Amino acid sequence: MTQTDRQRAERFVAYLDPIQHQLTVYCSRALNRSDETADVLQSAVANAFRDFDKYSEGTNFRAWMFRYVTLETLNRNRAARRSPSKLEEQELPETGTLDITSFRLETLLDDPEAVLDHCDGVVAESIGQLTEQERRILLLRAVGDFKYREIAEIMDIPMGTVMGLLSRARTQLRSQLRDYARQHGLLSKGDSA
Amino acid sequence: MNCQETRRHWDLFYDSEGDAELHFQLNEHLENCVECAEWFDKQSRLESLIEERLGHETSAQAVTHVDWANVLINAGVTPVTKSRSWLFFSSGILALAASLLVVFGLYGLRFGSDGAPSLSHLSAEVHQHVAAGSLRPEFESQSDVEVDEYLLNRVSFPVRCPPRKDSGFAVSGAGFCELSDQPAAYVVGTVDRHPVSIFVLPKESLEAFPRQRSELRSEPLTGCREGDTEMVFSIIDKNIVLVAGNVGREKLTRVLKSYGTYPHTL
Ligand SMILES: [Zn+2]
Numbered sequence: 438m439t440q441t442d443r444q445r446a447e448r449f450v451a452y453l454d455p456i457q458h459q460l461t462v463y464c465s466r467a468l469n470r471s472d473e474t475a476d477v478l479q480s481a482v483a484n485a486f487r488d489f490d491k492y493s494e495g496t497n498f499r500a501w502m503f504r505y506v507t508l509e510t511l512n513r514n515r516a517a518r519r520s521p522s523k524l525e526e527q528e529l530p531e532t533g534t535l536d537i538t539s540f541r542l543e544t545l546l547d548d549p550e551a552v553l554d555h556c557d558g559v560v561a562e563s564i565g566q567l568t569e570q571e572r573r574i575l576l577l578r579a580v581g582d583f584k585y586r587e588i589a590e591i592m593d594i595p596m597g598t599v600m601g602l603l604s605r606a607r608t609q610l611r612s613q614l615r616d617y618a619r620q621h622g623l624l625s626k627g628d629s630a
Numbered sequence: 631m632n633c634q635e636t637r638r639h640w641d642l643f644y645d646s647e648g649d650a651e652l653h654f655q656l657n658e659h660l661e662n663c664v665e666c667a668e669w670f671d672k673q674s675r676l677e678s679l680i681e682e683r684l685g686h687e688t689s690a691q692a693v694t695h696v697d698w699a700n701v702l703i704n705a706g707v708t709p710v711t712k713s714r715s716w717l718f719f720s721s722g723i724l725a726l727a728a729s730l731l732v733v734f735g736l737y738g739l740r741f742g743s744d745g746a747p748s749l750s751h752l753s754a755e756v757h758q759h760v761a762a763g764s765l766r767p768e769f770e771s772q773s774d775v776e777v778d779e780y781l782l783n784r785v786s787f788p789v790r791c792p793p794r795k796d797s798g799f800a801v802s803g804a805g806f807c808e809l810s811d812q813p814a815a816y817v818v819g820t821v822d823r824h825p826v827s828i829f830v831l832p833k834e835s836l837e838a839f840p841r842q843r844s845e846l847r848s849e850p851l852t853g854c855r856e857g858d859t860e861m862v863f864s865i866i867d868k869n870i871v872l873v874a875g876n877v878g879r880e881k882l883t884r885v886l887k888s889y890g891t892y893p894h895t896l
Pocket residue numbers: 632633634636659663665666667
């Protein structure tokens with residue numbers, strides 16, 4: 438390793454260090470098989486490091502890095518499912534059909550902990566039911582704490598699509614949680630969708 | 631803005647997105663509509679609880695543990711520790727691993743404010759690299775017996791077994807470094823899951839660190855802090871032993887005191 442190579446590596450590691458935990462959580466939640474997390478992160482890091490010269494100093498490294506992890510998680514889930522076509526299409530929300538305001542999730546809203554903590558993995562399981570894009574957008578917002586504009590850049594989709602899909606993901610997730618709660622007798626009988 | 635319109639914008643409100651005008655209008659409605667204000671509160675509470683669980687690690691759906699040091703090495707970012715490429719020093723026995731050359735090649739030596747090399751600065755630096763995963767110890771094992779054996783055969787000065795588990799220290803590896811030209815062995819591990827490093831140097835190396843020498847003269851067990859790294863050090867038998875970590879000083883002291891519970895015949 439030359440001095441320049443070393444400096445490059447050190448600089449990369451210095452940028453990466455504070456976001457390792459976030460990347461780990463994000464990657465693990467975005468994958469269908471979380472035991473592939475280390476492997477996927479490794480590929481993403483290798484790709485990002487290879488392109489590190491293209492990263493322009495002073496810009497958002499976190500968003501830049503999350504993009505590599507996002508792509509890698511998509512590739513991995515895609516490879517596992519062998520149905521690439523479904524991922525290519527952007528599923529735009531059908532306005533009116535999945536509107537958060539139309540749900541009455543009384544028990545979930547009144548006592549969310551009773552549902553969310555009924556079983557440790559309920560939330561993490563439920564996001565597995567979302568589409569690949571919805572899941573990533575929700576995670577980029579919830580775990581990565583990114584703004585809509587940043588999510589649009591990371592996902593390479595229009596900001597309007599981010600807004601639509603995020604809203605839909607949230608509604609879907611709540612719907613999943615409500616179903617789960619109902620199955621486990623956590624909602625009162627009178628509760629309706 | 632009516633109730634329905636207001637509620638449709640909950641996402642933007644919650645995520646602090648959208649323009650100031652929209653937020654002004656939303657706030658105006660919420661100030662005047664108890665039902666919507668309550669609805670917003672509940673939605674936001676549920677969402678933040680969901681987010682908390684998604685970022686949460688200790689649940690049954692725990693995020694798989696990722697060894698970042700390994701990720702970086704396998705991704706070709708940090709060099710593989712070449713345990714066979716030892717560099718021998720005048721002592722003839724102490725070795726310095728390739729990975730450490732990276733650290734010191736980049737950071738050079740750290741000096742105290744008085745211009746003399748500072749043992750605490752240097753140790754904190756190595757510890758931080760180990761904690762961040764950018765430096766891997768040459769030898770990795772969770773067995774204190776194996777770590778002990780590894781060190782014993784490689785250093786010219788006496789070292790002892792890593793602290794026992796009941797001191798709270800769980801060992802994970804060991805290696806060697808030079809701190810301002812002074813040979814040092816280090817043992818890494820965790821206390822309450824926080825990385826903790828133990829540095830062991832021959833007592834004579836204290837001559838190279840005048841500040842620590844005078845501190846130890848007035849206080850046999852000295853503590854200090856470098857950035858986020860807390861540390862305690864003392865002379866134990868024929869060694870200077872320094873314990874560095876991101877946990878409280880009492881816990882580090884416990885580790886320090888338990889060091890050498892099983893002395894080797896010197
Ligand atoms: Zn209203």
